[in-house]
Amino acid sequence: MKNLIARLRCRTKMVGFLLLLTAATSAKLYAQKGIAVFGKIVEEKSSSPIPFATILLFKESKTGALPCYGTACNSAGEFTVKIEKAGSYRLVAKSTGYKMAAQHLSISATSSNIGTIKLQDSTFTINEMVVVAERIGSKSEKGKNVYYINRKTLEASSSTADLLRHIPSVQVDLKHNISVDNQSNVLIYVNGKERDKSYIDQLNPSQIDKVEIISTPPSSYEGNVSGIINIILKKDKKAGLSGQLFSEIPTSKSEVYLFPTYSISYGIKNINLYTSYNGEINYENIDECLFRKVKLGSNKADISTIQQVRQKNISHKVHYGIDYHATPNDLINIYGFYNPYSYEQNGTVNTYYEGDYTQKWSSSKKESDSNESIFSSIYYQHKFNKEGQELSVDISRSSLTSNNTITYQSVDSSKSIQHINQVKPRHSATTVKVDFSTPLSSNISLGAGVKMKTENMHDNLSTNFRYTDKIYALYTSIQYKPQRYDISMGLRAEDAEKNIPNVLRTSTLSLLPYANLKYELSKQQSIQLTFRRSVNRASMFQLNPYVYADDPYSVRKGNMLLQPEFRTSVKLEYATQTQRRSFTPNLFYERITNVLGNLTTVSSSNIFETQIQNMGTIQQYGVQLLGTFRYGILSTSYSFRLYHQQATPSSLPRKYSVDANEKMVFDSGVSAILSFKHSFALSAILQYSTTKYGIQSSSFSDALYFINVDKTFRNNLKVGIVSALPLARNFVYQGSDFSTASYSSHYTGNLKLSTFPLMFRIGYTFSTGQSRSLTSRDKEEVIQRTKPGL
Numbered sequence: 001m002k003n004l005i006a007r008l009r010c011r012t013k014m015v016g017f018l019l020l021l022t023a024a025t026s027a028k029l030y031a032q033k034g035i036a037v038f039g040k041i042v043e044e045k046s047s048s049p050i051p052f053a054t055i056l057l058f059k060e061s062k063t064g065a066l067p068c069y070g071t072a073c074n075s076a077g078e079f080t081v082k083i084e085k086a087g088s089y090r091l092v093a094k095s096t097g098y099k100m101a102a103q104h105l106s107i108s109a110t111s112s113n114i115g116t117i118k119l120q121d122s123t124f125t126i127n128e129m130v131v132v133a134e135r136i137g138s139k140s141e142k143g144k145n146v147y148y149i150n151r152k153t154l155e156a157s158s159s160t161a162d163l164l165r166h167i168p169s170v171q172v173d174l175k176h177n178i179s180v181d182n183q184s185n186v187l188i189y190v191n192g193k194e195r196d197k198s199y200i201d202q203l204n205p206s207q208i209d210k211v212e213i214i215s216t217p218p219s220s221y222e223g224n225v226s227g228i229i230n231i232i233l234k235k236d237k238k239a240g241l242s243g244q245l246f247s248e249i250p251t252s253k254s255e256v257y258l259f260p261t262y263s264i265s266y267g268i269k270n271i272n273l274y275t276s277y278n279g280e281i282n283y284e285n286i287d288e289c290l291f292r293k294v295k296l297g298s299n300k301a302d303i304s305t306i307q308q309v310r311q312k313n314i315s316h317k318v319h320y321g322i323d324y325h326a327t328p329n330d331l332i333n334i335y336g337f338y339n340p341y342s343y344e345q346n347g348t349v350n351t352y353y354e355g356d357y358t359q360k361w362s363s364s365k366k367e368s369d370s371n372e373s374i375f376s377s378i379y380y381q382h383k384f385n386k387e388g389q390e391l392s393v394d395i396s397r398s399s400l401t402s403n404n405t406i407t408y409q410s411v412d413s414s415k416s417i418q419h420i421n422q423v424k425p426r427h428s429a430t431t432v433k434v435d436f437s438t439p440l441s442s443n444i445s446l447g448a449g450v451k452m453k454t455e456n457m458h459d460n461l462s463t464n465f466r467y468t469d470k471i472y473a474l475y476t477s478i479q480y481k482p483q484r485y486d487i488s489m490g491l492r493a494e495d496a497e498k499n500i501p502n503v504l505r506t507s508t509l510s511l512l513p514y515a516n517l518k519y520e521l522s523k524q525q526s527i528q529l530t531f532r533r534s535v536n537r538a539s540m541f542q543l544n545p546y547v548y549a550d551d552p553y554s555v556r557k558g559n560m561l562l563q564p565e566f567r568t569s570v571k572l573e574y575a576t577q578t579q580r581r582s583f584t585p586n587l588f589y590e591r592i593t594n595v596l597g598n599l600t601t602v603s604s605s606n607i608f609e610t611q612i613q614n615m616g617t618i619q620q621y622g623v624q625l626l627g628t629f630r631y632g633i634l635s636t637s638y639s640f641r642l643y644h645q646q647a648t649p650s651s652l653p654r655k656y657s658v659d660a661n662e663k664m665v666f667d668s669g670v671s672a673i674l675s676f677k678h679s680f681a682l683s684a685i686l687q688y689s690t691t692k693y694g695i696q697s698s699s700f701s702d703a704l705y706f707i708n709v710d711k712t713f714r715n716n717l718k719v720g721i722v723s724a725l726p727l728a729r730n731f732v733y734q735g736s737d738f739s740t741a742s743y744s745s746h747y748t749g750n751l752k753l754s755t756f757p758l759m760f761r762i763g764y765t766f767s768t769g770q771s772r773s774l775t776s777r778d779k780e781e782v783i784q785r786t787k788p789g790l
Contacts, residue, residue, distance in 0.1 A: 034082040037105070037112045038442070041077045041093050044118040046191070048232070049077025051139075052523075053095035053119070057081055060088040060104070074523060075139055080483060083107065093117050113442040116387055138168075138582040138628050140526050140575030142486045143516045144214040144228075145169075145584060145626065149205070152635040155681035156673045157205040158710055158720045158761050159246060159259065160231070165685045165706065166671045167211050168584075168626040168639040170229065173704060174257060174724060174733075174751075175282060175313070176201065180227030181215055181624075181641065182667055182689060185536065187222070189230040198278035198317045198339075200231060202261035204244045204765050209234035216530045216569055219475050219490030219514040220435075220449065223535035226567075241266050242767035248722075249760040255753055256283040257724075272323035280315040285752040286345070292553070293744045294355070294606050301355030301606050305551045309347030309365060316340055329383040336376035342369040349408060351551040355606070361552050363408040371402045388445065389438040400427040408551075421548050424460035427540050429453060447490075448476040457540040465544050465560070469537075470497040477514070486518040486528075494535065500560055508564070510535050525576045532569045538562040538596060542612050556598075556610040563614050565594040584626040588643070592618045597694050601656050602743045615695035616650040620665075633675050641667040649695050657740040658696045666690045679712035697738035697745075702731050716765045726756050 041053040050073065057069040073079045083089070086108045094100040098119035105114060138147045147167050157163035161176045171179045178197055180186050188195055190203070214228035221228065243264035250256045258281040265274035288307040294300060317339040324332045344367040351361040377396035384390065406421040435449040451473040458466040477490030492512040499505050512535060518528035544558040573586035597615040602608055622643025629636045645665050649658045666689065673683045688703035710720035725731050731751040738745055 034084050035086060035107060035112065036080055036082050037089075037091075037107060037114060038078070038080040039114040040116045041073050041079065041095070042116055042118055043098075044120045046232075047118075049073075049075075050095050050098065050119060051075045051077055053077065053079075053093055053098075055079045055081060056092045057083065057105075058090040058092065060090055074520065076141070076481075076486075078481075078483075091117075093119060095119060097121065115442070138584075139577050140528070140573065140584055141212075142488060142518050142528070143216065143218060143530060144212045144230075145575070146210055146212050147628070147637075148210045149208050149234075150630075150635070152630070152633075152673045152675040152681065154205050155675055155679055155712055156683035156708060156710055158708075158718055158722075158763055160200045160203045160205060160208070161259075162708065162722075163205045163208060164211070164229070165687075166637055166673065166683070167213065168628065168637045168669065169213055169215065169624075171669060171687050175280070176259060178229065180213060180229065181639075182692075183226035185224055185226040187217075187225050187228050189228065191231070191233055198280070198315075199276070199319060201259055201278050202244070202246075202263040202276040202319075203231070203233075204246075204763065206765070207233050216516075216532045216571055217534075218488065218516070218532075219477055219492035219512060220447065223473075223492060223494055223510065223512050224537060225534070240268075240768040242765075244763065244765040246763040247761065249762070251758045251760065252754050253283075254285060255751075255757050256281065257759060258282070270325040272321075274319075274321050276319045278315075278317045278319075280313060280341070282311070282313040284311050285309075286311050287750040287752060289748050289750070290554070291746045292608055294602055294742070296602070296742050299355075299606070301353065303351065303353050303553050303606070303608075305349065305351045305554070307345075307347065307349045307365070309345040312342075312344045312346075314342050329385075331379075331381045333379040333381075334377070335379065336374070339373040339375075341371050341373070343371075344369045348411070349551060351553065353553065362411045364411055366407045366409065368405045369403070371400065373400050374398065384438075387439065390436070392435045394431070394433040396431045398429045398431075400425070402426075419549050422461060423544070423546055425457070425540060425544065426460065427455065427457050429455045443481045445479045446477070447479075450474050455540075457543070459544055459546060462544070462546055465546070466501055467540070467543055467560070468497075468499040470499075471495070472497075484520045486516075486520075488514075488516045490514040496537065496564070503560060510564070510566070524578060525574075527572075527574050530569075530571045530573070534567045534569070535564050536567065536596065537564045538612070542596070553606060554608050554610070559612050562596065562612065563594050565592055565596050565614070567592045580631065581629045582627050586624050586626075587622075588624060589621040590619070595695055597696065599653055599656070599658075599696060600738065600745065608743075608745065613652060614650065615653055617648045618645065618695070619648075620645040622665075635673040635675065637671050639667070639669045641665075645693055647693055647695050653695055657742060661693055663691075663693045665692055681708075681710050683708045683710075691737075697736045700735045700737075701733055702728075704731075718763045720761050722759050722761065724757055724759075725753055729753055729755060 037057070041050045042048060043050060053073045055071050055073065069081050069083055071079050071081050089105045089107060090102060091105055091114065092100060092102045098121060101117055101119050105112070138145060149163065153163060153166050157166070161172050164170050164178065165172045169181050171182060176197060177184070178186055178188065188197055188200055190200065208231055210232045212230040212232065214230070217225050217228050241264070243262065245262050247260040248258050250258065258279065260279040261277060263276035265272065286309050290305040292303040317337055319337045321333065321335040326332060346366055349363050349365050353359040375396065375398045377394065379392070379394045381390065381392045402423070402425045404423050408419045431451065431453045433449065433451045437445065437447040439445045453471045455469040472495045473492060475490065475492040477488060480487045494510045494512065495507065496510070497507045512533045515531045516528060518526055520526045542558050543560050543562060545560055547555055547557045549555050568591045569588065571586050571588045573584060575584040576582070594614045595616055595618050596612060598610050599613040599615060600608055600610045620643050622641060624639070624641045626639050627637070643665055644662065646662045648660045669687045671683065671685045673681060675681050685706045686703060689701065691698050691700040704725070706722060706724050707726060708720060708722045710718060712718045731753060732748050733751050735748040
């Protein structure tokens with residue numbers, strides 16, 4: 001009898017399941033007629049869309065509710081269900097890892113927009129590693145590529161820099177400098193709000209849910225930005241105390257790359273307090289070799305300079321922040337950091353001159369460098385009662401104070417000082433930014449903003465360089481999202497006022513349009529077209545006319561009269577993805593005018609003089625292939641770019657025999673991860689580019705590669721070993737060439753390495769209390785002083 005009852009119960013459950021399944025698939029029968037019910041499913045905390053969530057509509061009656069219709073969301077969390085008749089319905093939305101949500105609907109119109117439905121995180125426990133490992137590797141969204149972080153990537157990453165090396169089109173060098181498609185003007189965001197590279201170093205990779213790459217930024221971003229990396233965190237910080245510690249342990253004195261970090265946060269009631277530290281401690285041996293040749297009629301000379309130095313870079317940056325949630329809709333945030341740092345090179349310099357006479361110039365090089373960067377800001381955010389309507393105000397102040405002295409002293413006499421380079425630049429900037437966004441209808445949204453920035457730059461040792469730059473930016477964007485289309489258009493207007501007392505006073509208006517059209521071919525395939533115009537303005541250090549003498553035959557200086565360069569970009573992209581692989585090819589075209597670059601000339605006394613100029617126009621077009629692939633214990637990602645580059649000089653470089661050139665360029669990046677049992681991972685990364693050609697000179701570097709071994713213990717302790725460039729012994733981190741009919745130059749910067757450079761690393765995370773959010777918000781990037789060297 002008990003067995004009979006059990007079988008009846010089992011059959012009843014099966015019948016119920018079949019009825020539910022039938023209802024879930026019956027929507028296809030009503031595709032041509034009926035009433036359209038549409039909306040969107042998002043996460044409650046982050047408001048991020050939940051792709052492929054399940055939607056069921058139950059017809060309500062006196063006898064109960066029976067399932068009638070069902071569908072699934074698309075990749076943007078949007079859904080449409082068509083029903084036959086108006087009336088009362090009960091809608092149920094659910095997705096794995098979230099609590100089910102239900103609401104009652106009264107439908108009487110020809111179509112019904114039910115708005116946004118928010119799903120809460122599920123309270124039951126799921127083994128996180130198993131869920132993450134089964135996620136889709138990547139997908140293409142409007143104007144960006146999204147890469148989901150899976151178990152294998154986490155096991156092979158001890159820091160955020162490690163993790164980013166596994167993202168297609170992202171390059172990270174030995175010193176954690178980040179670029180996208182080999183363009184270094186990159187903004188880094190965390191949860192959609194701007195941070196810098198040192199801030200993300202203190203993030204633990206296990207906190208990261210996905211990484212968004214925007215290679216063509218829309219009009220709401222600065223005109224000089226070439227790419228965006230947006231890191232989306234997996235979960236909120238904890239109320240109570242939480243944090244992490246991380247550091248490397250070098251095994252050789254020859255090369256030292258230390259990036260120690262800590263982060264600590266404490267939350268109580270409606271206040272969050274947090275602080276973090278990022279250190280950069282680098283020592284390396286560098287040889288810089290410069291070979292020059294002059295052939296002006298009977299005037300012929302060979303000049304070579306070999307610089308052998310020990311490079312020392314030290315930086316300590318301390319961040320702090322306070323969040324105060326005055327009301328559920330009002331937030332006040334104070335954020336800032338203090339960053340002292342120094343870049344120094346000490347060693348010997350030898351210059352050999354062979355021409356109508358022979359001379360050797362030998363000296364010791366001693367450098368004293370001190371920099372102090374300070375940033376502080378206050379931020380206010382108000383969310384209106386209308387869903388998606390928001391206002392934010394951000395006021396910030398930054399400053400940089402530097403004092404750099406390079407002394408070249410003869411090795412023959414301790415009293416004879418041959419030359420001193422000394423600069424004391426000062427930079428300060430004040431920024432006010434206001435942003436507003438609002439939905440106009442269910443599928444149309446509007447965004448607008450204004451930004452005012454004032455920069456003051458001068459050198460305490462140069463009375464001729466006092467520079468003021470004021471930029472007023474107004475930008476707006478509109479987004480229209482019918483069912484399978486996503487259309488965005490925007491326009492940014494920037495008025496730049498430049499003032500150099502007694503030299504120049506100008507005002508330039510730049511109009512920077514943006515447009516993106518995306519069409520979903522299916523749930524797994526899409527195609528999109530993107531257009532952008534952007535502007536890049538010279539930095540303070542490019543404008544400073546101070547003259548540097550690196551040896552008796554080389555001088556370099558800035559240029560106060562530089563004009564901004566403009567870039568026009570067009571990209572056509574196709575994307576397809578499955579559970580285990582993704583493939584995203586694109587065709588692109590770029591045209592850069594008023595290109596900022598170095599122009600080198602030779603004086604009558606055979607001195608090579610280099611000054612930054614507006615050099616002409618560069619056009620490039622080609623194809624890029626991005627993708628990921630997983631099979632068994634192996635995970636790979638790749639990025640390949642092959643493009644044709646054409647450089648056309650303006651009248652000034654043509655005057656010095658600089659000719660036009662056309663070349664093919666190839667960029668590549670490949671990563672591979674082998675994930676074994678017991679959270680043990682072996683990974684390898686390769687980044688390589690062929691020679692790149694500018695207006696006058698070309699640039700090149702050796703292939704950069706890493707091999708890592710990592711082991712995770714109980715999800716909060718990780719240890720690893722990394723080897724960068726094993727067996728290389730010598731790494732050309734930067735080189736350049738140019739040649740004219742009258743003179744030529746060849747430069748290489750070489751990093752000297754041990755045979756097997758090794759670095760141990762260890763990281764630990766801790767937390768107490770309940771989940772709560774910390775504020776992520778805009779941060780103006782403080783200008784950093786750049787220098788030759790690695």
